[in-house]
Every structure is written in structure tokens, then in C-alpha cells.
Amino acid sequence: MSIRERMSGNEAVAYAIRQVNPDVMAAFPITPSTEIPQMVSTFIANGDIDTEFIPVESEHSSMSATMGACAAGARAITATSSCGLAFMWEVLYVAASDRLPVVMAVVNRALTGPININCDHSDSMGARDSGWLQIYAETNQEAYDNYIQSFRIAEHPDVKLPMMVCQDGFITSHAVMNIELIEDEKVKSFVGSYEPENYLLNPEMPMAIGPYANSPFYMETKMNQRIAMKNAKKVILDVAKEFEKISGRSYGLFEEYHMEDAEYVIVIMGSAAGTTKDAVDELRAKGVKAGMIKVRVFRPFPGEELAAALKDAKAIAIMDRAESFSGMGGPLGSELKAALMDAGCKATVVNNFYGIGGRDYTVEDAEAIYNDLMEFEAGTKPFKQFRYIGLRK
Amino acid sequence: MAYNFREVMSKPERLAPGHRMCAGCGGTIAARMVLRALKPGDKAVIGNATGCMEVSTFMYPYTAWEDSYMHNAFENAGATLSGIETAYHALKKKGKLDETYKFITFGGDGGTYDIGFQSLSGAMERNHDLVYVCYDNGAYMNTGIQRSSATPMFADTTTTPVGKVSNGKMQNRKDLAQIIADHDVPYVAQTTLLTTMKDLYEKAEKAIYTPGAAFLNVMAPCPRGWRYDASDIMEICKLAVETCYWPLFEVVDGQWILTYEPKKKLPIEDFLRTQGRFKHLFKPENEGLLEQYQAEVDRRWEDLLFRCSK
Amino acid sequence: MSKATDVTKINEKSPYYDITPGNQIYGGGGARKFTTGEWRTETPVVDWDKCTQCLLCTPCCPDSSIPVKDGKREDFDYDHCKGCGICAKVCPFKAITMKEGI
Numbered sequence: 001m002s003i004r005e006r007m008s009g010n011e012a013v014a015y016a017i018r019q020v021n022p023d024v025m026a027a028f029p030i031t032p033s034t035e036i037p038q039m040v041s042t043f044i045a046n047g048d049i050d051t052e053f054i055p056v057e058s059e060h061s062s063m064s065a066t067m068g069a070c071a072a073g074a075r076a077i078t079a080t081s082s083c084g085l086a087f088m089w090e091v092l093y094v095a096a097s098d099r100l101p102v103v104m105a106v107v108n109r110a111l112t113g114p115i116n117i118n119c120d121h122s123d124s125m126g127a128r129d130s131g132w133l134q135i136y137a138e139t140n141q142e143a144y145d146n147y148i149q150s151f152r153i154a155e156h157p158d159v160k161l162p163m164m165v166c167q168d169g170f171i172t173s174h175a176v177m178n179i180e181l182i183e184d185e186k187v188k189s190f191v192g193s194y195e196p197e198n199y200l201l202n203p204e205m206p207m208a209i210g211p212y213a214n215s216p217f218y219m220e221t222k223m224n225q226r227i228a229m230k231n232a233k234k235v236i237l238d239v240a241k242e243f244e245k246i247s248g249r250s251y252g253l254f255e256e257y258h259m260e261d262a263e264y265v266i267v268i269m270g271s272a273a274g275t276t277k278d279a280v281d282e283l284r285a286k287g288v289k290a291g292m293i294k295v296r297v298f299r300p301f302p303g304e305e306l307a308a309a310l311k312d313a314k315a316i317a318i319m320d321r322a323e324s325f326s327g328m329g330g331p332l333g334s335e336l337k338a339a340l341m342d343a344g345c346k347a348t349v350v351n352n353f354y355g356i357g358g359r360d361y362t363v364e365d366a367e368a369i370y371n372d373l374m375e376f377e378a379g380t381k382p383f384k385q386f387r388y389i390g391l392r393k
Numbered sequence: 394m395a396y397n398f399r400e401v402m403s404k405p406e407r408l409a410p411g412h413r414m415c416a417g418c419g420g421t422i423a424a425r426m427v428l429r430a431l432k433p434g435d436k437a438v439i440g441n442a443t444g445c446m447e448v449s450t451f452m453y454p455y456t457a458w459e460d461s462y463m464h465n466a467f468e469n470a471g472a473t474l475s476g477i478e479t480a481y482h483a484l485k486k487k488g489k490l491d492e493t494y495k496f497i498t499f500g501g502d503g504g505t506y507d508i509g510f511q512s513l514s515g516a517m518e519r520n521h522d523l524v525y526v527c528y529d530n531g532a533y534m535n536t537g538i539q540r541s542s543a544t545p546m547f548a549d550t551t552t553t554p555v556g557k558v559s560n561g562k563m564q565n566r567k568d569l570a571q572i573i574a575d576h577d578v579p580y581v582a583q584t585t586l587l588t589t590m591k592d593l594y595e596k597a598e599k600a601i602y603t604p605g606a607a608f609l610n611v612m613a614p615c616p617r618g619w620r621y622d623a624s625d626i627m628e629i630c631k632l633a634v635e636t637c638y639w640p641l642f643e644v645v646d647g648q649w650i651l652t653y654e655p656k657k658k659l660p661i662e663d664f665l666r667t668q669g670r671f672k673h674l675f676k677p678e679n680e681g682l683l684e685q686y687q688a689e690v691d692r693r694w695e696d697l698l699f700r701c702s703k
Numbered sequence: 704m705s706k707a708t709d710v711t712k713i714n715e716k717s718p719y720y721d722i723t724p725g726n727q728i729y730g731g732g733g734a735r736k737f738t739t740g741e742w743r744t745e746t747p748v749v750d751w752d753k754c755t756q757c758l759l760c761t762p763c764c765p766d767s768s769i770p771v772k773d774g775k776r777e778d779f780d781y782d783h784c785k786g787c788g789i790c791a792k793v794c795p796f797k798a799i800t801m802k803e804g805i
Contacts, residue, residue: 023483026476052483054475057515061472064465064512068476071463072438074483076476091466099725160724198705198729200438200461201481203492205705206731210441210464213453213726220719221726228724402761402771410767410783411734416742417787421765429762450734454713454723459731588793590762616787624788624801627763 002247003181009137009172012144012179013079013105013165014039018049019187020151022103023074023194026054026065030084031117032169033107037079059084063091063104070100071209073199075151077102081169082109085123089130095162096131096225098209101154102162104132105147108270108321109169110357118358119169121270125322125331131225133163133232134299138255138273140177142296143167145249148182151191152239158231168271170358186246229300236297253302255294256309258284262291264373265310267336268319269295272354272361276319279366290370295332303339310340315348315373319389321355329386348377354389365389396591404429405459407437412457413449417623419586419613419630420446420528424499426590427526427609428460430597436460437495438481440474442504443467445535446528468508471516471525474498478521495601496523502543503533506569517576517606524600524607527569530615538618542567545638546689547682549670550618560673560682565689570610574644579605582643582652585612585630592641592652599643612639620669632664637694642701649700658694661687705729710736735783739766743786745801747779753798760790760799 007015014036017025027037043049054069056062062078069076080088085106095102106124110116124134133154137143147165154163167173182190198207213221233253240251255273258280259265266276273294283290293309295302310316318337320330329337333351340349352369355361369389375381407428414421424446431437437460441447447464450457465473474496484490500509505527513525532550533539539552546565549555553562574581580603582596593611600607612633616623633639634653638661641653662683665671674682707730708723754776761769761776768780769790791799 023487024476024479026472026479050483050486052479052486054479054519056472056475057511057518060469061475061512061515064469064472065476065479067465068440068463068473069480069483070476072477072480072484073489074480076480091469094465097725099727198727200463200477201484201490201494202461202705203436203490205707205729206436206459206461208451208456208458208462208728208731209725210447210462211451211453211456211726211728212448216715217453217722217726220717220722223719224722224724399758399774402758403774406767406770408767409732409735410780411737411739412766413739414765416765416785417789418765421767422763422789425765425767426762451728452734452737453726454708454710454728455734455737456728456731457734461731586763588759622788624792626789627793 003183005179005181006176007140007179008174008176009140009143009167010035010107010174011039012140013147015181016144016147016187017077018043019184020191021049022051022077024052024054024066024069024076025078026056026062026069027078028056028059028062028084030059030081032109032173033079033081033105036105059087060091063088063095066102067091067095067098067100070102071098071200073196073201075194077104079105079107081107082123083112085127086111089127092127092130092132094210097221099160099228100162101160103150103154104162104164106164106166107169107173108166116357119171120356120358121321122323124164124166128299128331131161131229132299133161135163135165135297136269136295137167137172138271138294140172141179143172144179144181145243145247145251148187148191149239149243153232153235155194156235159228159235161228161232171271182247190243190246232300233302251296253297253305255296257292257294259291259293259309261289263289263314264370265291265293265313266317266319266366266369267293267295267306267332269298269332270321272319272321275361275363276366278363279370282363282367283370288370301335303335304343306336307339307343307345310345310347311343313347315377317369317373318349318351320351320353323353323356348373350376350385350387352387352389359390361389396595398589398591401429401594404433407431407459409457409459411455413452414445415617417616417626419530419615419626420501422586423526423528423593423611423613426593427497427597430594430601431495435493435495437497438463438477440470440477440496440498442470442500442509444501444504446499446501448535467504469512470498470500470504470509471512474523475516475519475521478523497526497601498523499526499528501534502527502529502531502541506543506567507541514576517573517578517608520578520606522604522606524609526609526611528611528613530613530618531566532618534615534618543569546686547671547674549673555673560679570608573608577647578607579603579646580607580643583610584641585633585639586627587630587634596643618670621667625667629667632659632667635659636661636664636690638664638690640694640697642697651697651701651703661690708733738782739785740782741805743784743805745786745788745803746781746805747784747786747788747791747799748802749778750798750800753796755796757795759793759795763789763793
């Protein structure tokens with residue numbers, strides 16, 4: 001029997017960490033992810049788990065120590081947000097290139113400039129090209145479920161890549177919601193123990209990692225990472241199927257909400273999907289064929305699958321919670337539009353920025369976006385491709 | 394136990410040839426000797442900050458290290474080894490590992506004194522059971538002899554070039570061994586390459602087998618950066634010690650111990666004259682600079698004697 | 704059971720699928736298979752009549768190219784010696800001389 005509880009997203013991830021009992025965690029506090037290492041430290045202090053905690057002096061060191069521990073043969077984790085993730089930027093690439101399956105809980109927060117502790121996706125989106133798997137949660141339930149699945153995905157022999165398990169800062173990480181937890185023993189047997197074939201502390205066979213590998217080898221190394229990233233799609237779906245057996249909850253690369261005959265679609269990530277679903281319900285009640293897609297897996301990017309799911313849409317609004325300052329679209333917008341173009345999509349497509357730095361995104365905002373899609377498509381309102389939602393004018 | 398040179402040199406070689414360090418490199422001489430201090434039955438994981446040693450000893454697919462080895466980046470050798478050492482304890486605790494492992498990381502002065510200083514400080518403060526070995530050649534040699542905080546005063550480097558109105562680096566070198574000793578770690582020592590390497594070996598052995606964090610600062614001359622004939626390295630190291638430019642000492646549980654006191658302290662010119670990077674100091678008009686240099690060496694030496702209660 | 708990487712099979716012509724995942728290499732000391740002897744411009748030569756087996760040359764070699772066996776040094780590893788000349792300079796018995804060329 002699953003356990004019904006009420007807890008925040010941070011509590012849910014910490015609860016999952018307790019169940020997984022990883023070998024090593026290295027972390028440095030940063031709002032809003034600080035609670036995760038705090039709670040883990042308390043579990044350790046009370047003897048609930050025997051994880052070794054390294055209280056490092058920075059996030060650069062938390063990632064470096066996590067990588068060292070993972071290469072040494074340990075299941076190693078960390079957690080961070082915002083500038084902490086940015087400070088790790090250099091070594092994120094090394095972790096992916098070294099093929100170290102470390103798992104990092106990312107509690108999304110705006111990057112500084114100016115300093116802002118609230119949610120947007122600029123931190124993890126900034127790291128989207130680092131070679132890490134990225135998975136995003138709408139709710140604390142999904143943060144918990146994704147976290148438990150992440151080890152099986154990252155450590156899979158066909159993948160062996162590091163993974164960011166993202167949830168929205170404060171909105172998900174601190175808001176207390178109902179949650180269904182899985183029993184400890186079920187989680188333990190689902191996740192299993194980490195038994196790498198090769199590792200630094202293998203007494204039978206020394207290992208060297210992190211070479212100087214110049215142009216004759218670098219491109220081939222990147223190709224191998226690309227293949228692993230593509231392999232991850234199937235692994236993510238396979239792991240989700242198995243997870244459904246112990247949880248009753250099913251997951252894909254993305255979630256479709258009223259997409260069966262949808263003509264007007266919002267594509268979004270993270271907690272704002274919930275708000276958007278409310279708008280879809282209201283519009284559906286009025287007879288509008290509104291639908292929504294919530295992208296769960298951003299790396300690898302399910303471009304072909306998304307394009308297939310959107311093939312009958314008349315108008316699409318892609319929602320980015322991070323600027324990329326191209327003067328054009330955001331990360332999700334740019335990549336999804338490229339995939340739609342490849343699929344020969346003829347729909348009207350806009351790319352909106354919303355929730356930047358924690359700006360509210362309401363059901364009314366979502367409804368207005370659907371209304372605009374209908375008007376753009378009908379030609380009754382001048383088309384505007386890029387917009388900031390909720391910007392004061 | 395008395396130092397048995399013949400026995401030490403008969404131990405298996407843990408740094409294989411075939412690496413691409415320059416002919417005459419002091420860094421690999423130091424690394425070979427540090428590794429020799431490991432008990433043959435003990436296993437080790439070697440860390441390495443980015444630098445000459447790293448790009449030369451693990452050029453894909455060839456590793457010169459007989460032991461497990463990890464390079465991560467330039468500034469994080471301390472943190473990376475912290476993680477490896479912690480994983481060792483975790484796996485031991487879980488009964489997944491029986492063997493004894495030791496943890497040694499190498500970094501040049503760039504990766505240690507400067508860009509990796511925070512990571513080193515953190516690893517020392519947390520007192521991981523590891524040894525951080527700085528092979529100090531007093532400049533960023535891998536990128537082409539730029540000054541570091543370990544570069545000695547008046548050295549000619551590519552970012553402190555001697556010119557019409559410049560006499561090289563204007564600042565004194567940072568005393569990193571002292572700074573690490575102030576972290577109150579169990580063992581800190583300073584040494585260099587001397588005849589039978591007894592001093593280096595014994596300090597490495599203490600550093601490796603003292604529980605907790607240890608730091609070794611090894612002066613390791615660079616023929617290219619210092620501009621001397623590669624074959625002169627041992628003479629230069631000896632002069633560094635006899636002039637008290639590079640004193641030999643250890644700090645054991647906070648106690649400062651002078652491990653060598655020259656019978657007759659030689660003038661600093663004897664050390665400086667061996668290297669092209671100090672050539673300008675021997676122009677007649679720069680006599681004052683030499684005096685200034687001597688005064689600084691004397692001041693630091695007196696300070697060290699005081700710390701060592703001499 | 705993990706297997707040592709055969710580094711002789713990885714070279715600048717290897718296709719991507721032969722490049723080890725994460726550029727990880729299993730087994731130590733593979734660099735021995737890479738020769739650096741051709742870097743030399745001068746070559747150390749031992750006069751075995753003068754050599755007293757004091758071993759003072761052995762720790763000073765940056766290239767681990769003076770093998771010691773049963774407490775005695777053997778001839779140079781000319782596949783790897785780069786000819787820096789440190790050994791010749793430290794020999795108290797002038798038993799090592801540097802000859803021009805490889």
C-alpha cells in the first residue's frame with residue numbers, strides 16, 4: 001500500500017534520497033534547494049541512512065566531489081539551484097564527457113542579474129547543452145517519482161550520463177501538497193544498488209579518467225555522448241513502464257492533456273502546466289478545442305515525438321520560462337520550432353516568455369494565450385510571434 | 394626506520410615512462426619519488442589538477458600512472474580527491490572493499506596556489522585523509538611561463554616581462570605551506586629534489602601515512618621556464634636550500650620543525666645566478682635589487698627560525 | 704570482470720565506436736607503449752667499469768628510464784630516455800657521458 005502524505009517538493013526529494021540511501025552526497029546550500037542537503041544531513045545525524053555527506057565550500061566543489069565519488073565507484077548525488085548550477089558549469093561538461101551517472105536535484109531559480117530567488121528555468125536551461133539528461137516536474141509527486149526513476153536511467157549501460165531532476169523553486173519545492181509515497185522496500189528494490197563495471201577503487205583493475213584528448217579523439221567522444229543521449233529515450237520509457245508497476249502512475253517523454261482533438265495547444269514545462277490545465281478545462285467547457293503538452297524530458301529532446309503529437313494542431317503557443325537573448329525565441333521555442341519545421345508543420349506557432357524571475361502566470365494569462373491563438377489563426381488580430389506574458393507596459 | 398636508499402630505489406616504478414613531460418622536468422622526478430613512498434601492497438588513487446603533468450601523463454589513450462588516476466579540471470583537484478576519498482569510506486563501510494587505498498593528488502603552483510586554492514583549502518579544512526602535492530615551479534608553465542602567486546620576486550615571466558621600465562615580478566611569492574599549516578592539518582612539509590631524495594621520500598611517507606589531510610610543497614624546477622640547462626636541476630635545488638631561498642621544514646600537528654639548517658648560509662646570488670629568469674639582476678645598476686632580495690630571504694628565514702623555536 | 708584496454712588498438716584512425724566510453728582507460732602504465740626516445744639529441748652512455756652502483760642517478764630521471772633490479776641499476780631504457788643529461792651530471796664517478804645523437 002502506498003503512503004498518503006502531505007509534503008513539499010524538497011521534502012519529497014529528500015524522502016526519496018532517504019529511500020535510495022546513496023553512498024555519497026556533496027552539497028553547498030543555495031535557496032531554494034538548501035532544504036534538501038539539510039534534510040539529508042538530519043537523516044544521517046539520526047542514523048536513518050549511512051550516506052557520507054561532504055559539506056563542501058562551493059558548488060564547483062560539490063559537483064567536483066560528486067564526480068570523484070562517482071568515478072570511484074559510489075552512487076553519488078548533489079543538489080543545487082541558480083548560481084550554484086552556473087558555478088558548476090565548467091565541470092558539468094566534464095561529468096557528461098566522463099560518462100559519470102551522477103544525479104543532481106535541481107530546484108529551478110532565476111540566475112542572478114539582478115539577484116532573484118524565485119523560479120524560472122534560466123539555470124538548468126543554461127546547462128542544456130552540457131550533455132546532461134534533464135527531466136522536469138509539474139508537482140511534488142512528479143519530483144519524487146522522477147527522482148526515483150533517475151538512477152535507473154542515468155546508470156543504464158546504454159546511457160551512463162549524468163542527470164538533472166528539476167522542479168520549480170518555491171512553487172513546487174516549498175508548497176506543501178498531497179503526495180503518494182512508495183514503500184521503502186519497493187523503492188530500494190526498484191532502484192537497486194550501483195554496481196559499475198569499472199571504477200577507480202576496483203582492486204582488480206586500475207582506471208584512468210579525464211585525459212587530454214585532442215582533435216583526433218574529441219569529435220568521436222562527442223558522438224558517443226550523442227548516441228548515449230539518444231539511447232536514453234527508450235530507457236526513460238522502459239523505466240517509466242516498470243515504475244508504473246510499483247506506483248500506478250504512468251510517465252512518458254511528455255504529458256498530453258486533452259490532445260485527442262486539440263486545435264489550440266500550449267506547450268509548457270514545470271509547475272505552470274497545472275495552471276494551464278485549469279484554463280484548458282474552462283475552455284473545453286465552452287466548447288473550445290484547447291489542449292496542452294507538458295514537456296517532461298528536455299534532454300534528450302523529444303522533437304519528433306512532440307511534432308507527431310502536434311500534427312493536427314491549428315495554432316501552438318510554446319512557453320519558455322527562460323530567456324536566451326537571441327532576440328528571437330527561448331530554448332524550448334527554438335528547439336520545438338525546428339522539430340515542427342522538420343515535420344512539415346503548417347500550424348501558426350508563437351513563442352512566449354512567462355514566469356521569468358517568478359512573475360505570476362495565471363489561469364487568465366493562459367486563457368488569453370488560447371484566445372490569441374484562435375485570433376491569430378483566424379487572422380482577426382495582428383500576429384505577434386514573441387511576447388513576454390505579464391510584462392507591465 | 395632509517396632511510397634505505399637502495400631498497401627504496403628497488404621498489405616498483407609507479408609512474409611509467411612514455412609520458413610527454415619535457416626532458417629534464419622536475420615535476421615528474423618529484424612525482425616518482427612521492428609514489429615510491431607508498432607501501433608496495435597499498436593501492437592508490439592519484440588525482441591531478443590540469444597542468445603540464447596532467448596533459449603529458451594521460452594523453453589519450455596512454456596513461457603513465459600504474460594506479461587509478463583522475464583528472465577533472467584545473468581548479469578542483471582538492472574537491473575531486475575529497476569525493477574519491479569519501480567514496481572509499483562509503484564503500485568500506487558497506488563492506489564492498491577490503492583493500493587499503495591511499496589518495497594523492499598532484500597540482501602545479503597554478504592549480505594549487507591560485508585557481509585551485511579554494512578547493513584545496515576546503516579539502517584541507519575538512520581533513521580528508523589525502524595528500525595534496527604541489528610541484529611548485531613558480532609560474533604557469535603549461536600555458537607558457539606566466540607569473541603565479543608562487544613566482545619569486547623579480548622573475549622574468551611572460552606576464553611580468555623584464556623591460557626598459559620593469560624588473561620582472563614586483564611582488565613576493567606567497568608562502569603556501571605556511572597558509573596550509575594554518576589550516577591546522579596534521580602534516581605539512583616543504584621539500585625539494587636533493588641527492589638521494591631522502592628528505593622528499595620521508596616527508597612523502599609521513600604525508601601519506603599520517604591520518605588526515607597532508608600537504609607537500611615540492612620545489613620542482615622547470616628548465617624552460619627558469620632558463621637553465623636541463624642537466625643542472627640537482628645543483629639548482631641544492632643552492633635553493635643552501636641559500637635559504639627554499640627552506641626544508643615540516644609542521645607536525647602544529648609544531649614547526651626545521652628539517653635542515655645550512656652550516657653556512659650562501660648568498661642568494663648563488664641561486665639566482667643559475668637561472669636566465671634572473672639574469673637582469675646581475676646588471677651593475679641592479680645591485681640594489683640583489684640587496685633587496687637578500688633582505689627578503691633573510692627576513693623570511695628569520696621568521697621561519699622563530700616559528701621553529703630556533 | 705573488467706578487462707584492460709588495449710591501447711595499441713586506439714589511434715587517430717579509430718572510428719568513434721572504438722573510442723572508449725568517457726575516454727576511460729582500464730589498466731595502468733599504458734604509456735610504456737609510447738616511445739619518447741626519439742626526442743633525444745644526446746644519449747647517456749654508462750661506462751660500467753666506472754659505475755659503482757651507487758644508484759644516485761636513478762631517482763633523478765624524470766622519465767623512469769634507469770631501471771633498478773635486485774638493488775642494481777641496469778642499462779638505460781633508450782625507448783624512453785629523452786636525453787636530459789641529469790644522470791650524467793649527478794654521477795659522482797663520471798661513469799655516464801652524453802654522446803651526440805640518438
